[in-house]
Amino acid sequence: MKPLLLALLSLFAIGGGPADxxxxxxxxxxxxxxxxxxxxxxxxxxxxxRISVGAAAAPLLYDARAxxxxxxxxxxxxxxxxxxxxxxxxxxxxxxxxxxxxxxxEPEGRLDLGLATGIPLDIDLDLGxxxxxxxxxxxxxxxxxxxxxxxxxDLTFGxxxxxxxxxxxxxxxxxxxxxxxxxxxxAQHTSIESTVGTVDLDLGGAWTGExxxxxxxxxxxxxxxxxxxxGIALRLSRRIANIDSDGFTxxxxxxxxxxxxxxxxxxxxxxxxxxxxxxxxWKE
Amino acid sequence: MRASDKVRRLRRLAIGLLxxxxxxxxxxxxxxxxxxxxxxxxxxxxSLRRDxxxxxxxxxxxxxxxxxxxxxxxxxxxxxxYHGPLEISGTVDGSVAAIGGDVVLLPxxxxxxxxxxxxxxxxxxxxxxxxxxxxxxxxxVGPLAGAQLxxxxxxxxxxxxxxxxxxxxxxxxxAVSFFARGHLETIGSTIRTNFSRAFLFGLLGEIxxxxxxxxxxxxxxxxxxxxxxxxxxxxxxxxxxxGALALGFLAMSLLAGDAIMRGDTAAGEARPVVSHLITGLxxxxxxxxxxxxxxxxxxxxxxxxxxxxxxxxxxATVGLGAVIITRAGTRAAARVPRVPPPxxxxxxxxxxxxxxxVAAARRPTPAPxxxxx
Numbered sequence: 001m002k003p004l005l006l007a008l009l010s011l012f013a014i015g016g017g018p019a020d021x022x023x024x025x026x027x028x029x030x031x032x033x034x035x036x037x038x039x040x041x042x043x044x045x046x047x048x049x050r051i052s053v054g055a056a057a058a059p060l061l062y063d064a065r066a067x068x069x070x071x072x073x074x075x076x077x078x079x080x081x082x083x084x085x086x087x088x089x090x091x092x093x094x095x096x097x098x099x100x101x102x103x104x105x106e107p108e109g110r111l112d113l114g115l116a117t118g119i120p121l122d123i124d125l126d127l128g129x130x131x132x133x134x135x136x137x138x139x140x141x142x143x144x145x146x147x148x149x150x151x152x153x154d155l156t157f158g159x160x161x162x163x164x165x166x167x168x169x170x171x172x173x174x175x176x177x178x179x180x181x182x183x184x185x186x187a188q189h190t191s192i193e194s195t196v197g198t199v200d201l202d203l204g205g206a207w208t209g210e211x212x213x214x215x216x217x218x219x220x221x222x223x224x225x226x227x228x229x230x231g232i233a234l235r236l237s238r239r240i241a242n243i244d245s246d247g248f249t250x251x252x253x254x255x256x257x258x259x260x261x262x263x264x265x266x267x268x269x270x271x272x273x274x275x276x277x278x279x280x281x282w283k284e
Numbered sequence: 285m286r287a288s289d290k291v292r293r294l295r296r297l298a299i300g301l302l303x304x305x306x307x308x309x310x311x312x313x314x315x316x317x318x319x320x321x322x323x324x325x326x327x328x329x330x331s332l333r334r335d336x337x338x339x340x341x342x343x344x345x346x347x348x349x350x351x352x353x354x355x356x357x358x359x360x361x362x363x364x365x366y367h368g369p370l371e372i373s374g375t376v377d378g379s380v381a382a383i384g385g386d387v388v389l390l391p392x393x394x395x396x397x398x399x400x401x402x403x404x405x406x407x408x409x410x411x412x413x414x415x416x417x418x419x420x421x422x423x424x425v426g427p428l429a430g431a432q433l434x435x436x437x438x439x440x441x442x443x444x445x446x447x448x449x450x451x452x453x454x455x456x457x458x459a460v461s462f463f464a465r466g467h468l469e470t471i472g473s474t475i476r477t478n479f480s481r482a483f484l485f486g487l488l489g490e491i492x493x494x495x496x497x498x499x500x501x502x503x504x505x506x507x508x509x510x511x512x513x514x515x516x517x518x519x520x521x522x523x524x525x526x527g528a529l530a531l532g533f534l535a536m537s538l539l540a541g542d543a544i545m546r547g548d549t550a551a552g553e554a555r556p557v558v559s560h561l562i563t564g565l566x567x568x569x570x571x572x573x574x575x576x577x578x579x580x581x582x583x584x585x586x587x588x589x590x591x592x593x594x595x596x597x598x599x600a601t602v603g604l605g606a607v608i609i610t611r612a613g614t615r616a617a618a619r620v621p622r623v624p625p626p627x628x629x630x631x632x633x634x635x636x637x638x639x640x641x642v643a644a645a646r647r648p649t650p651a652p653x654x655x656x657x
Contacts, residue, residue, distance in 0.1 A: 219505070
């Protein structure tokens with residue numbers, strides 16, 4: 001047994017040395033005064049740890065604070081003063097085996113991004129395996145495009161957007177996405193797509209008129225939380241999918257909530273549900 | 285082979301592995317040796333230039349220790365301090381940086397470019413910065429770990445991976461030998477008697493994994509309640525497949541260990557399953573270690589790696605097939621008639637004749653033909 005023990009000890013010696021990627025945490029803080037910038041386009045590519053987006057302190061155009069492992073990631077930012085475009089991106093190590101190091105996705109890494117209030121923002125977020133908390137209250141969001149991977153995303157429109165948003169597009173790949181008070185976004189066109197996972201949409205907020213919404217759900221479930229004073233029409237193509245249709249009237253393949261015509265404001269949902277369930281719940 | 289020869293070989297293997305470990309560590313230590321420069325300021329400026337969040341500064345702009353731009357002073361270029369704070373009360377048209385210190389913007393201080401601190405902070409104490417205020421805790425330069433591995437690092441990583449897999453399998457082997465020894469033996473005996481059939485079943489099982497998974501997802505999705513169970517089912521399915529593969533592989537390792545350690549167990553003595561399992565696993569480990577260690581030796585390395593992959597795949601496939609055939613060792617495979625063992629003694633082929641003799645059997649006689657009647 002001695003030789004075997006010796007062999008095992010030597011194997012431990014090979015495998016038990018200091019890891020190549022010992023943590024080398026770095027903190028980055030970058031902010032810029034607003035100056036004469038009258039708009040801001042923000043492009044973020046982030047796939048490691050947690051990310052939050054919110055409002056920056058008043059005189060600042062942006063305020064980014066990040067913590068990352070310099071052995072595995074490089075987080076950098078750049079600002080183009082001509083086009084008023086801020087790029088924040090992370091460059092993660094990809095090993096020869098084709099897999100990112102597991103530690104690169106540990107929750108210690110994070111990015112907190114504050115954006116200017118009072119100017120229109122065009123936000124483009126491409127998120128990987130992250131936990132994202134996006135609190136867009138107090139911001140003027142002119143357009144927003146969120147593309148997520150294996151992400152748990154929480155998006156809140158806490159206050160009414162000063163101007164209607166041109167476009168809101170959320171592509172939730174695998175994971176869950178929760179949107180609070182979507183109506184406050186005042187989006188002229190909203191599109192939510194989920195490949196695998198859950199979608200929880202709170203359609204509340206101080207909006208009026210009609211809210212068009214495109215919803216595509218596959219392999220998962222979508223919950224629509226509708227204000228009691230609103231009417232909702234569901235025009236969804238179903239493929240092995242279920243729509244919670246209690247209290248709904250079906251006309252020409254469209255599900256109308258009771259009292260739809262008499263409601264003060266209307267939500268029209270187009271799209272599809274494949275191997276998924278769509279539930280409608282009412283909120284006061 | 286005698287038991288003492290095996291022990292001697294194992295000892296040689298152990299010493300070889302130990303030497304390999306020392307060599308790999310030594311190579312790594314050499315790779316990790318810090319690069320020293322004669323001018324630390326120049327080295328820091330080089331790091332600052334290469335850092336994605338740094339900036340490019342001329343050597344002449346840097347002053348060692350603390351530095352102050354007085355009120356009323358107007359500097360056209362960049363200003364930097366090294367290992368000391370940088371206090372600005374005047375105007376700087378360029379950028380400012382403090383390497384190893386704070387940048388402090390005092391009342392009246394105005395920087396038209398960026399303000400950067402490495403290892404400190406940019407503090408607005410009444411002054412203004414037109415550009416970006418930025419602080420980084422330390423430089424982030426050099427290649428990312430794993431992005432460009434040196435051969436020594438890649439080898440070490442492969443070796444570590446092989447050892448990690450081995451240790452996990454050893455832990456599983458211990459658990460299985462204590463809690464599911466009977467199942468393991470059943471699977472092992474099935475492999476021994478039905479090797480080809482087990483390989484075929486294993487191959488079919490591997491091919492069927494993805495279609496089976498998709499089918500089960502669809503089946504769950506058809507029932508609305510089942511949709512919610514899909515994530516759990518996916519995890520359970522993956523665990524089931526991995527468990528079956530591991531169990532089958534352990535059974536193959538046991539057989540390999542039996543073959544290596546044959547003769548070490550005295551007749552009638554219970555076979556030490558754990559030792560045999562670990563020996564069998566070690567055989568695969570040695571294959572992988574050889575493949576990993578010779579990854580950069582060209583053709584030989586490729587052949588060794590291919591050998592390791594092939595042998596592991598065949599073992600896993602055969603094991604999986606036996607797991608399928610025996611329903612994870614819960615039922616024995618159909619028995620194949622065993623060939624009687626060869627005679628042990630020189631004249632054992634002779635039929636012993638009892639002293640009383642043997643009654644001759646009556647020879648069957650055919651019925652007479654009609655023509656003969």
